[in-house]
Amino acid sequence: MKKKTIFGNWEASAIIINLICTKIFLNYPRLAAEQGGTAAWIFTIYISVLALVGFTVIQALYKPFEGKDLLDVAELAAGNPGRIIVGLVIIFSAGWCATAYMRVFSENIKLIALTTSPLSFVELFFIVCLVVGAYLGTEALSRLHAFSVSFIASGYLLIMVGVVNYIDFGNLLPILGNGVNEIFINGAPRVSVFFEMLFLFLLTPFLKRHGNMKATGYWSLGFSIFFLVLSALVYTSVFPYPSSLERTIPIFHIARLIKLGRFFQRMESVFLFIWAAAALLYISVCFYFILFAFQKAFQLDYYKPLIIPFAIIIMAVSFIPTDFTEVIIYEVNIFRNWSWIVAFVMPILLLIIARLKKKKPARKGQAA
Secondary structure (H helix, E strand, C coil): CCCCCCCCHHHHHHHHHHHHHHHHHCCHHHHHHHHHHHHHHHHHHHHHHHHHHHHHHHHHHHHHHCCCCHHHHHHHHHHHHHHHHHHHHHHHHHHHHHHHHHHHHHHHHHHHCCCCCCHHHHHHHHHHHHHHHHHHCHHHHHHHHHHHHHHHHHHHHHHHHHCHHHCCHHHHCCCCCCCHHHHHHCCHHHHHHHHHHHHHHHCHHHHCCHHHHHHHHHHHHHHHHHHHHHHHHHHHHHCCCCHHHHCCCHHHHHHHCCCCCCCCCCCHHHHHHHHHHHHHHHHHHHHHHHHHHHHHHCCCCCCHHHHHHHHHHHHHHHCCCCCHHHHHHHHHHHHHHHHHHHHHHHHHHHHHHHHHHHHHHHHHHHHC
């Protein structure tokens, strides 16, 4: 399939944009407020610059490996053990994203809409969708993203525009919020917000040319940065600090403020469909990358026999945390503090080692 399927830049960009920006509907605005205070938007710009620098270094190192994904590079760098180890790292990372987000979104939907339904019933919808998405494959997922992300982004922008009357830029003072140290030193590991850029390096075989991968990376980062900065700016200017730390589902609380006359109120119920669509796409893609990495790491001929067993594992693991709060603690305080190593440091090291190994035969030939 990898040899036959080719993505356009927009299809791949849509996948990465949704992967990065879905966390806006979960807890990103609150996370930015916790880290930067009234300077949440400055904090967001800072980690965005770090992500741009990291991607620039990676794409420059990637040039000699056109059409190869990160597992191919790992094999060039460290042979079969390298491919298997990197594959397992990707499997566990994508597995955490799928399980954590499925649990959090299910809890949110249960809290907002399906208040009397058991959590397992809510999660069953996500399981069915990710199984169907995995069976359909990357081409169907990429086309679905290309179609859906535009509508999700439009709905999100409508939420932002809808609360313009509630914005008070006085809430952004003091300008440096929690201080320089908290934003620029302690906040640096939060570049893990862009962890999902890692998945772009699994899409490189579908993009074929290095130029396509480079363009996709910059376009997806550019749009994602815009949406993240906008969410932090609007949220902290609508809800003054420290009351902004009390909102469990930030964008939902913003949407609740929207009133369009007497007959159009409680508009947040409309936007619930947008959040659910973003979540379903996110979890489906993460699940596919789990299967893709497992198949590639262990050189299996087919991945479809793995779909049902892995789906059962994902659902079972999502119930291990005792409650919603525990998932958020693991997500924010552990995964988002350390996953930058997997997303940026690991690819850079693998690419450097692979480039060094690639040069060795040429040097021997010249000496001979």
